Structures are given as C-alpha cells and as structure tokens.
Amino acid sequence: MTELWEGLVTAVKLIISLDPEVMEIAGRSLAISATSSTIAALICLPLGAVIHSNKFPGKRTLINIVQTLFSLPTVAVGLFVFVLFSRAGPIGGLDIMFTPVAMVIGQVILISPIMLGLTISALSGVDKAIADTAISLGASGLQTAVITLREARFAVLAGLIMGFGRAISEVGLSLMVGGNIAGFTRTITTAISLETSKGDLELALALGIILIVIALVINLVLNRVQQR
Numbered sequence: 269m270t271e272l273w274e275g276l277v278t279a280v281k282l283i284i285s286l287d288p289e290v291m292e293i294a295g296r297s298l299a300i301s302a303t304s305s306t307i308a309a310l311i312c313l314p315l316g317a318v319i320h321s322n323k324f325p326g327k328r329t330l331i332n333i334v335q336t337l338f339s340l341p342t343v344a345v346g347l348f349v350f351v352l353f354s355r356a357g358p359i360g361g362l363d364i365m366f367t368p369v370a371m372v373i374g375q376v377i378l379i380s381p382i383m384l385g386l387t388i389s390a391l392s393g394v395d396k397a398i399a400d401t402a403i404s405l406g407a408s409g410l411q412t413a414v415i416t417l418r419e420a421r422f423a424v425l426a427g428l429i430m431g432f433g434r435a436i437s438e439v440g441l442s443l444m445v446g447g448n449i450a451g452f453t454r455t456i457t458t459a460i461s462l463e464t465s466k467g468d469l470e471l472a473l474a475l476g477i478i479l480i481v482i483a484l485v486i487n488l489v490l491n492r493v494q495q496r
Contacts, residue, residue, distance in 0.1 A: 279473035290471070294478050297455040300368055301345070301436035304375035308383050309428050316387030316414040321399075331388060337381035346444030349374040353445070366447035370457075374441045378429035386427025390420040426493045433486045437479070 282290050285373035298420035319327065351357050353365045353373075364370045394416050402412045417424060446453035448462055456475045 269431055272395050276473055278298055278470040279477060283477060284318055284475040287474070290474050290478070292451070292458050294461070294476060295343065296368075296453075297436055298482075300371050300455065301432055304372045304435045305383075305428065305432040306381065307372065308380045308431055312380055312383040312387055313417065313424070314382050314413075316391060317417060319384075320388050320391040321409065321413055321416075326396065334385045334388070338385060340381060342378060342379060342438040342440035343444065345374050345378045346441040349377070349441070349445045364446065366449060366453060368446070368453055369473045370445040371442055371453060374445050375435045375438070375460070378438060379434050379443060382434055383427050384433040390423030390427060391416055393423060394419045395478065422493050426490055429486055429490045430492065431489075433483065436482060 295366075299480065319330065325372050349370060350365070352359060353362060353370055354360050364373075383459070395432060398419055399412050399416055402415045407415065441449070442455050443461070446455070446458065448454050448458040454462075456479050460472045460475050460479070463469070465477070
C-alpha cells in the first residue's frame, strides 16, 4: 500500500512538473485521436445524411450492421490493418506500418461505425416537417440535408465526442499497427501497458491519471451537449 501511495505522489509530481516524456506521450495521443475523429466525421456526417435521406432496399439491414459494429473489437481492426499494410499485404508497398498514419487509419475504421450510426439516429429524431418545409420552399437535396443536420447538431456532436473517446482509450489497435515505438507511436494507453509490465508504476499512474482526466472532460462535454 505504501509503494502504491508513493507511486501516486510521484505520478502527480510528474504531471505538475509537465514532465517532457509524459507531455509528449499525451500530446501524441491527443493528436492521433483528434486526427482520426476529424477524418471519420468528414466521412460519416455526409454518409449518414445520405443513408437517412434516401430509401433503398436493405436500408434497415445496413443500419443494423452499422450498429452491430459499435462494439467492434480493437484487436480485430488491428489485425485487419496489419494484414492490409504489412509488407506481404495487398498494399504493403505504402510502407506505413508502425507509423502514426497506420494508427490513424485503424482508428478511423474503429470509430466510423459509432459516428455513422449515431448520426443516422440523430437525424431520425428530427421532425420530418422540417425537411418537408425546406423542400416545399425550393431547397435542394444538399440544402435539405444541411438543414436537417443543423437541427440535429447537438445529438450529432454527442456522437462525434463518443467516437473521439473510443479512439483515445483503445489500446489493442495501437499496439498492433503502431508498435509502441518511443518518441514516434507510443500513446497513453500503450505506454501504460508497457510501463506497468516493466514495473514503472510512477509513469504508468501519471499517464493513467491524464487518461482519466481526458475521459472526465469528454463525459462532462457529452453531458452538456445532451442537455442542449
């Protein structure tokens, strides 16, 4: 118990002193997850609007599949990306394995079902009279989709925040395609895993505290958005 307390005190000191290694790992985690979330949002928002606005055979099945992928295992995505971009893979010539690029691609695949599914759900909650009114006033399909997205903006934003939270907290994917390389692909979760196995509880606890604080901020923002 004493060792744990001492490790916790040291961890807090590392955070307060803005230890370079801790800040570097935390900054890289935020950068990779923010990039992944932005790319996924740019894909999922218009795609969600298209799926919601159009009727086609298998639409309900497609939405069910997307919602099923909410719980997609990170190691499964990591395996898929590894096979795809490894030297023996179909596009291994890009030589991006064990780089932040591979981690971003993996995280985009991981969080896209969450963002897409929640975007469709958010748009489904908008009164159909709004879209009908826009169309009757001469709005194009794109303009109608934008108006609908604007009406559902808080619910959509909640989905984007949840996607970011999923990205920054995953570990299996980052280990498999990032390699946990110091100063290059090491993130908060992979560093916690490594330092714990090495017995360096101070650094692991410091990073764990930062991750908990980030999770708390995400939760507070999400609650605020849901209240709106």
